[in-house]
Amino acid sequence: MGSETHVHDLPVIDFSNPELKPGTKEWNSVKSQVQEALEEFGCFKALFNKIPEDQLQIATYKAVEELFDLPLQTKILNYSPKPNHGYLGQASTLPLYESLGFENAHIPEEAEKLTNILWPQGNPKFSKTIQSFSVSVSELEQLVKTMIVESLGLEKYKDEIMNSNYYLLRVMKYDVPKPGEKNIGLVSHKDLNVMTILHQNNDGLEIQTKTGEWITVKTSPDSFIVMTGESFQAWTNGRVQPAPHRVMMTGSEARYSIGLFSLFNAGYKVQAPEEMVDKEHPLLYKPFDYGEFLNFRWTHKHNMGNITLKTYCGL
Numbered sequence: 152m153g154s155e156t157h158v159h160d161l162p163v164i165d166f167s168n169p170e171l172k173p174g175t176k177e178w179n180s181v182k183s184q185v186q187e188a189l190e191e192f193g194c195f196k197a198l199f200n201k202i203p204e205d206q207l208q209i210a211t212y213k214a215v216e217e218l219f220d221l222p223l224q225t226k227i228l229n230y231s232p233k234p235n236h237g238y239l240g241q242a243s244t245l246p247l248y249e250s251l252g253f254e255n256a257h258i259p260e261e262a263e264k265l266t267n268i269l270w271p272q273g274n275p276k277f278s279k280t281i282q283s284f285s286v287s288v289s290e291l292e293q294l295v296k297t298m299i300v301e302s303l304g305l306e307k308y309k310d311e312i313m314n315s316n317y318y319l320l321r322v323m324k325y326d327v328p329k330p331g332e333k334n335i336g337l338v339s340h341k342d343l344n345v346m347t348i349l350h351q352n353n354d355g356l357e358i359q360t361k362t363g364e365w366i367t368v369k370t371s372p373d374s375f376i377v378m379t380g381e382s383f384q385a386w387t388n389g390r391v392q393p394a395p396h397r398v399m400m401t402g403s404e405a406r407y408s409i410g411l412f413s414l415f416n417a418g419y420k421v422q423a424p425e426e427m428v429d430k431e432h433p434l435l436y437k438p439f440d441y442g443e444f445l446n447f448r449w450t451h452k453h454n455m456g457n458i459t460l461k462t463y464c465g466l
């Protein structure tokens with residue numbers, strides 16, 4: 152156990168049926184698979200064919216490679232005053248890791264504005280690629296969130312949660328370790344946000360199970376890894392628990408991944424609905440402002456580690 156890594160995979164749930172509509176048999180079946188997978192693993196793999204495979208495998212990763220090939224002085228122009236929203240990299244503790252963020256890239260004008268900071272002459276191919284990826288994957292994010300809200304009997308809060316979330320697209324690159332360098336790409340952590348949907352072009356992502364084993368998430372072109380974050384844990388009063396995960400580099404090629412993160416708007420008070428709290432389920436976390444939580448965690452470097460939500464607002 153402990154740090155051993157196993158190669159069995161996460162549950163795979165099929166979201167590719169066009170008849171997947173609330174109230175149908177198909178919907179209820181997928182919903183219960185989602186509930187089961189989240190209870191057991193805190194994450195799962197979703198088969199979702201909204202993005203044609205060749206577009207995802209070729210055009211999207213080509214655009215991502217082109218982005219990382221820009222000079223460092225250009226990449227650092229991808230700046231945001233919000234923690235973890237702009238360029239990250241060159242950290243001595245994580246030498247293999249580099250990433251850039253595109254807030255609300257599902258909105259064409261936002262994708263274009265952020266693209267033009269990196270390519271002042273414009274790069275419509277890139278902005279279109281990140282925009283259409285964000286739109287398609289946000290559909291999956293909303294399907295999953297709707298299913299979780301329904302499973303918990305919180306339908307009446309669906310609009311509230313949908314309307315208080317925004318999206319951040321992050322693209323990640325992990326270099327191959329140099330001889331003698333450690334192969335850690337990203338240290339073990341739980342995401343802070345509501346939900347994360349990841350696509351990887353190469354193996355590297357590992358998930359820690361409840362028993363402490365690490366499992367390798369096998370790459371498959373048409374599947375996305377769906378994970379919940381600590382904000383969702385707080386909002387559901389601990390019902391939905393996120394999984395610790397990390398990236399370990401193996402092989403001789405750089406690894407790229409793309410993640411769509413949904414986050415609560417800064418200023419939104421994260422508070423479990425009253426239906427989540429009773430005698431058997433006392434309130435676990437003090438209500439908090441998501442923007443303050445994010446700032447606290449980054450300024451105190453508490454973004455990595457396993458007991459962070461409890462540290463910040465546990466009761």
Ligand SMILES: O=C(O)CCC(=O)C(=O)O
Pocket residue numbers: 321323337342349351356396397398408410
């Ligand atoms: O690159 C990956 O697969 C994981 C990235 C990740 O965990 C994160 O950005 O929070």
Ligand SMILES: [Fe+2]
Pocket residue numbers: 340341342396
């Ligand atoms: Fe993560």
